[in-house]
Amino acid sequence: VETMKFLHFSVIFWIIVGALQSDGEILDENIIGDNVYIIQFTKFHLVPSMESYITRALQEEQDQIDVSMKCSCKSPHSRFHFRIKTCLNYCSWCIISRPLPSHQLSNTITLTSDFILIAITQSEQAQILDKLRGIHNDDEFDLKIKYIVPDSFVTRAPLSFDSQLSPMQSDSETESTNEKLFGARKLWKSGYFGQNVRVAVFDSGLGPHFGGILNIIDRTSWSGQFKESESNAKNRASQASLLDDSVGHGTFVAGMIAGANQHCPGLAPLAEIVSIKVFSDAQTSFTSWFLDAFNYALQLNVDVLNLSIGGPDYNDMPFVDKIHELTESGVIIVSAIGNDGEKWCSANNPADMLDVIGVGGVERDGHVSSFSSRGMTTQELSFRSPFATGRVKPDVVIYSRNLEAASHKSENGCQVLSGTSAACPVVSGMIALLLSAFPKEIRSDFINPSTVKRALLGGSSRLQNASMFE
Structure with missing residues (x-):
């Protein structure tokens, strides 16, 4: 020492x-931990590119449902819990766009990421996770999945x-x-x-x-x-x-x-x-x-x-x-x-x-x-x-x-x-x-x-x- x-x-x-x-929304580990997964990529990409990549791969699972309207939780003004529950009422999965923070440098920094979040209904988790793990790499845009893991309550x-x-x-x-x-x-x-x-x-x-x-x-x-x-x-x-x-x-x-x-x-x-x-x-x-x-x-x-x-x-x-x-x-x-x-x-x-x-x-x-x-x-x-x-x-x-x-x-x-x-x-x-x-x-x-x-x-x-x- x-x-x-x-x-x-x-x-x-x-x-x-x-x-x-008291008037803010706080995420509940029981809601998040059971349903939400991190899909992490090997490199940074624009978030829409990663979302589109996963959506295209899973779209056939939705059986004629309008994916862009009902399987993507994107409204930043809606409460997070409500969005997950609403999405999963219509879809077996939904991509979650995380609310961005207010900060001073938002106009000077491109907020790319190397992961997205996806919510999956418990009844179909095994099937959809298997499909995600079988997705082929997108060589054109160099999109490669590194991890698919629960968004754990740490x-x-x-x-x-x-x-x-x-x-x-x-x-x-x-x-x-x-x-x-x-x-x-x-x-x-x-x-x-x-x-x-x-x-x-x-x-x-x-x-x-x-x-x-x-x-x-x-x-x-x-x-x-x-x-x-x-x-x-x-x-x-x-x-x-x-x-x-x-x-x-x-x-x-x-x-x-x-x-x-x-x-x-x-x-x-x-x-x-x-x-x-x-x-x-x-x-x-x-x-x-x-x-x-x-x-x-x-x-x-x-x-x-x-x-x-x-x-x-x-x-x-x-x-x-x-x-x-x-x-x-x-x-x-x-x-x-x-x-x-x-x-x-x-x-x-x-x-x-x-x-x-x-x-x-x-x-x-x-x-x-x-x-x-x-x-x-x-x-x-x-x-x-x-x-x-x-x-x-x-x-x-x-x-x-x-x-x-x-x-x-x-x-x-x-x-x-x-x-x-x-x-x-x-x-x-x-x-x-x-x-x-x-x-x-x-x-x-x-x-x-x-x-x-x-x-x-x-x-x-x-x-x-x-x-x-x-």
Whole structure:
């Protein structure tokens, strides 16, 4: 186990590189999980091309029914549950066009995808799934199906506890608790504030006061929540409210990375934050929500992706493959290891993955936090090889109890959180600070997930009296 000391890390880094809303619609896992499937393709395509490809292949199943009218759930103003149920009253299957989020960059980004959703009646699922798996590749348009899997209700969740509103007051000239713990002020004095580094935060959204964050590039929600409205203006306001964080977790995480609140500042106050909501207000989520969010993050060219979430979902292959796709594209993914300690083999996914920086918790006396999940990882053990062994995880541990960051309840308020979820954005903030020392135009020559992980490990100190799996 490695515990991070910020100044040691920064020195080694230089050496290595130099060398539920009440009036909103919330998807029900019982409705979705039993009927809806993800059809994932090997490449990105325009959504209409994928829909037409599947529709042509299945059209004969509809027996004279007008497919375009009754077997495609496309109305963005109708409630999602109603659309699925209505479609399946007429058809044995229907393609679902997902409602698009409101976001600032919608006019500059082509929202292609590599998957579509299809709802299938339970009585004919086996027959239609067999037909889908037998579809021939479309060589003309290079359409090839990779996975056909249920759009699962995922067990990933925000990983924190012991939350409380803390109305702290402090003098701006006095170091905050975060500054004392992590030493960021030394890099601030050198002119490094996380500028020109884009960090995506996948979480519960961002509070209406934005956590004191200065550079919010985009706020968007892929959480499947949306509202109906009588007018476009009202609809825009209504949709915007669904971007808000009613839980407080996402605001804390984003604030720890880039908050400028003088009472509880983040580590990289000039970092560019992309807030991506992937949980409903009831903290539920589905695989498809994450896939959409990952694709969107790729299109926004984020540098760092913070996932203060986790769960035992390493067999969710579309999710796992998408993580690999992002890291292969150069995105540095930082994820919380989980709060299931003190149990061996309790490391959460995706922090248990080799190309993800898994973050655990340590107390201020140097002992691993009792709640922090441990290795070894169990993903390899699922291959049933008699010689399979898990990997060493987490990669690093850092202070994780009673940390302070922005609150979603007030403009200048702070809240206190404990958990690996709170530790994870500390590491993301550190990475943002260090990346900002490199001009953006040459950064990719030196920075990738592997070099950053090596820098983290090289700049950390080994804990005494701790197992390598802690």
